[in-house]
Amino acid sequence: MDSRPLDALRQPAYTGENRCLPCTVVNVAIAAVLAVAAGRHNRAFGLLVAAVAAVLVWLRGYLVPGTPELTKRYLPRRVLRWFGKDPLATVSVDPERGFSDPEELERTLLDVGALEETPDGRDLRLTDGFAEQWTAAMADVDPATVEERLATALDCDAENLQSRGEGTALLDEFRPVAQWPSDAALVADVAAAGLLRDRLDGWDDLPTAQRTVFLNGLRLFAEACPGGEAVETSSEVVESCCSQMDVFVVRCADSGQHLLEQPVE
Template identity: 30%
Template sequence: MTSFLDRLRNPDHTGERRCWPCTVTNAVLLGLACVGLARRRSRTLAAALGVGGVAAIALRGYFVPFTPRFAPQLTQRLPGNVFHADAGEDREQRHAPDSPGSLGGETDEETGEAVLQSLLERGVVVADGETLYLAEDFRDEWREKVQALRGRDDRGLADALRESAPEETVTEIVEQDGGRFGEAERWFVVSDGSGDPAREQWLTRPIAVAEIGAVRALADSTSLSATRRAQSAGALRMLLETCPVCDGPVEETTEVECCGGPGGTRADAPDDVLACGDCGSRLYTFQ
């Protein structure tokens, strides 16, 4: 049975999704407010404010109104990278990029327009004015492929990535420290085997599952070439409505690891991203 405290608690900003820098900031502001109130008005009122503020921070994540709205914009103006525990630490020579890559690699504007036109002509994507959405038949087929991939172990998923790539590729499984909650992050690296970082694409497991599923669905339902299928997979992620690994809702948010956001490593200008509202997996980065 759900307790009264559980009903008050906001899971978006507490537990594993708690933003500790914002929590500390709220606690400091609460302390200052209590001290000021005790000196100017009443210690009783200050104590009441302290108890209420601590309860709000514990159960809701913050007590300063609208903290989740202004905190990400505020933190990007601060010097350094105070919102990440690994700020200023030396990284290994080979490390994951700021944003996950795609099986089809980076595409320029001309290629992106050609990919979209191909998807529209084949009925994979439907346009309603300026809004794009997936055709229902393709969405169902893509979901079916994704569900079949979820249970694969890492090696099996890496093999599926290699099979879905447009050319002969090398796939690696790379594990690095520095995840959002301090855990190791596992990446699937697709490359030409040259060792050149510019020729590598680093994919997270959710993105790998989504893109392999998209490539397979496109192979079954269209006559697109292998190269075009791989290029299309990254674009199709922009139209995801549910997470490929947990079926949670996909929401537009920011990459800043603040107030329950999906996390990130850049402090200069946080990107807008699509991320799972349940597990926090980042699924698409808007450029």
């Protein structure tokens, strides 16, 4: 029997020892649904669909094009752990210590694969994988429920989130403990909180203020705004009734919404 037609279909990168078990399970489930749907009208056709799908999964490792990348991006890490395919490091955090030290915060974000050094070793940036996941997660956030979701992510009362001009502040007995300069910043933090929760053992035990430190620190490296809008940075002078302050700003290039306002000493 000539095996050349089958060889053309094989994908060694995703079969044999390289087979991604979560991908296989997901695709077998999809194939089963398709076969059942087809079999409702014609049993023989349903069996044919099942057979063809099984052969494709066996030869290629997957049925739906792009499955390996889709699985990495969208399949929950708790599911990946069932198959021993957790692609990211998990770091334990101590709720009692806190993260007031920027260097310690950056080391933690490096350890969990959110940040990496730039090629020249002089700075840090988001890893490609985290940046893609963050952008995708932002697209799933409904602006209408963003404050409610942020309160859940921070384990605080939504009533403590109050509008302050164009931004939002988190109050603790009328004292602001965290601030967001725009709705875009709220969306970015809701999306980032879900990603960090998967990567940091002990996230659920962190006090609200410490969670905001993580999220604020991550926004410093943001490469995209909600909707995929590019970001730009600049330095500005912010004035109040009795003082002025130099501020490093990360903003959305088109809308002008600020993702971050970081005082510069």
